[in-house]
Amino acid sequence: MKPIDFHLHRPTTLAEAIALLAEHGDDAKVLAGGQSLLPLLNFRLARPEHVVDLGRLTTLRTTRRTTDGLTLGAMVTYARAEASRAVAEDAPLLAAALPFVAHKPVRARGTVGGSIAHGDPAAELPAVIRALDAVMVAAGPRGVRRIPAAEFFVGNLVTALEVDEILTGIDVARPARGTGAAFTEVGRRQGDFALVGAGAQVTVADGVVVDVRIALTGIAGVPHRATEAETLLTGVPPADLDLDAAADATRAVIAPSGDLHATADYRRDVAGVLLGRVVATAVERATGHAHRAA
Missing domain, CATH: 3.30.390.50 (CO dehydrogenase flavoprotein, C-terminal domain)
Incomplete structure (x- = not known):
């Protein structure tokens, strides 16, 4: 099967992407790497009228060390995170889980934020994020929200993200020595x-x-x-x-x-x-x- 017809939007700024979601609401879906959404589209399990592709939002592809730990941009791919020294040192559980995600071609396209926002309880990254008490950073028309992992995963494939919010990053605390x-x-x-x-x-x-x-x-x-x-x-x-x-x-x-x-x-x-x-x-x-x- 193939997806139903939809309008593809490719914003170049976060503000533009948020505005598109605010305009189209439940009729829109966010596309990150495509690992989760594309199969749903092909099987017509998802039937959005609008797809907002975040691929041009380069600001969401950064990995940044902070005073307390690590901030991963939501559009960082599995492969990039897997190769990151910062992830290996500051988020060792995440580093241990990444090789188990799908196959190498999928890890080259799929994103950390996409997996977390999808909220599949069978997937590796939501469990890792829950274990680490990570904090999800979401941006929307009302501003920026910080959502603890304990509150982020609400149900099977359901998260605390509002329909007009975008997951922009994940904050992980640096573990202690030992x-x-x-x-x-x-x-x-x-x-x-x-x-x-x-x-x-x-x-x-x-x-x-x-x-x-x-x-x-x-x-x-x-x-x-x-x-x-x-x-x-x-x-x-x-x-x-x-x-x-x-x-x-x-x-x-x-x-x-x-x-x-x-x-x-x-x-x-x-x-x-x-x-x-x-x-x-x-x-x-x-x-x-x-x-x-x-």
């Missing part, structure tokens, strides 16, 4: 949407785990923050971490759905397994020592 991160996922084939994914960022100081951030993909309508596991693991020496207990605590509270690709029980079990793996790897990267089961 931080390690890891991401992994299980899918039918490499590059397919994952059945379940998990990411963890762990900080160790003075011989104990002082901060744990864990998020899961594919098990709820929004990216799931594994707060029960985080609580169990915080304040514990790395050698004494009970990853089985953390996995069980997470399995006890999640309620994934089953489909033709995987049953709910399978997703629940795999979520716990992956949680243990990413935490163990993150601890090893934080300390330089492999985790041994408690």
Whole structure:
């Protein structure tokens, strides 16, 4: 199938793009890299009368280090973020997740902001952003809003962005020294949407785990923050971490759905397994020592 006819707009300034969205409202869709929107258009699951292409907004393609961390422009591609030293150093969990996104040709076009604004709970970046407590920067006719990740993902493919707002950037706090991160996922084939994914960022100081951030993909309508596991693991020496207990605590509270690709029980079990793996790897990267089961 091919898309229905629509008017394509290619603004050269953010103000022009916002004005177009304000004018056309629900009849318009924003095009970033095209990873998410183009398939929806081709299958006619999205039928906008107007498409606003952000490809000429070069100001949204920058990665900037700040006093507290990193600001990623919404139009930064996966590939550019993956190759960025600033991302590797200041957002190690994001760096760990990027190689799992689709395939290299997709990463060359797809954008960080596009994935986050799409809000797919099976995707890697929304979970990473949720784990990192990142802040989304949105611009619209009423000015600029800063939206915490905990408030940004509202439901399956639904975010806190208004129809006339554009995600312009993502602010990520710089982690403390002694931080390690890891991401992994299980899918039918490499590059397919994952059945379940998990990411963890762990900080160790003075011989104990002082901060744990864990998020899961594919098990709820929004990216799931594994707060029960985080609580169990915080304040514990790395050698004494009970990853089985953390996995069980997470399995006890999640309620994934089953489909033709995987049953709910399978997703629940795999979520716990992956949680243990990413935490163990993150601890090893934080300390330089492999985790041994408690």
